[in-house]
Amino acid sequence: MxxxxxxxxxxxxxxxxxxxxxxxxxxxxxxxxxxxxxxxxxxxxxxxxxxxxxxxxDPRLILELDEFKLSRSLRKKIPQFEIRFNTAFAEVIRECSAAPRPGQKGSWIVPEMIEAYETLHALGHAHSIEAYQNGILVGGLYGVSVGKVFCGESMFAKVSDASKAALAVWIEQLREWGYDFIDCQVPTAHLKSLGAKEISRAAFLERLRLASEQKTGEKQ
Known part of the structure; x- marks a missing residue:
């Protein structure tokens, strides 16, 4: 039970x-x-x-920062976007909530979840990564930081590869700050195509325990 x-x-x-x-x-x-x-x-x-x-x-999906698959085509596309951090959290989480998901009716990012994560953002725990073109928000993602782990929550893209570009730039920033890995939560084919891999829950919990007790070089 x-x-x-x-x-x-x-x-x-x-x-x-x-x-x-x-x-x-x-x-x-x-x-x-x-x-x-x-x-x-x-x-x-x-x-x-x-x-x-x-x-x-169980299993859990994680993305090792050094195993992210940055394709040549995506590398060329990144300069087409202006990537910002934590400048439009409210817009990003609402766009993620509204984004259509194949085979899914409605969104799990319900109003009370939006309110809760906006509070986490105000407290410095939740972060948004945004991709802009011509000053317009066209893609992004958000998640929660726990020690040296970034727990990814959701992504959206209104322009091809916008969220991937945001993720690629964010991963470089996480490396600079000394993060360990990204928790991708539930296995999906899309995330696996970007280099994410499945590990057992036991292995994940041990990795999380060690990494969550460490501090990063991120400026608070």
Whole structure:
């Protein structure tokens, strides 16, 4: 049986998740609970009108910064975009919420999730990476930093390769700051094509434990 969270700020052991990867349900999206979840390798993912579901899937998808597949064609396209960091978080998360997803009805980025992550952004935990053309936002991504791990949440692109260009520039910045890897959460063919790989949940949790306790060179 999947445990229900109470008002106490705690989570069950993610290693005891269901076969689907669900750790618990219920609780809230307060900054303290969200950051505790990320430090434990857990993230919220649910649909509108459903209770909050907390996940820690097995296997887990991660992207080693040195294994990102930067194709020659993408390298040539990057100069076509102006890449900015943390200048339009609200716009990026809303564009990600509105972006169509094959085989998916609606978005898991529901209004209360948007509000919660905007709060994390205001506190310096969540970041957006934006791609502009002619001053117009055409792509980007957002996620949460935990120690030396960047936990990617979602991407969108209105122009071909806009989000990939933003990711490529962000990876270079993460390298400069001394980050370890990107948590991509759930395996997808798209992310695997960019160099992401599956590892066991046990291996991921150990990597996360070590990296989350370290500080980066990022300016706060």
């Amino acid at each position: 999947i445990p229900k969270l109470t008002h106490h700020l705690s989570f069950p052991n993610p290693s005891d998740a269901s076969d689907e990867g669900i750790v618990a349900y219920g609780g809230d999206l307060s900054p303290s609970r969200l950051m505790l979840a990320y430090r434990y390798g857990i993230f919220p993912w649910y649909s509108a009108n459903d209770p909050i579901l907390w996940w820690s899937p």
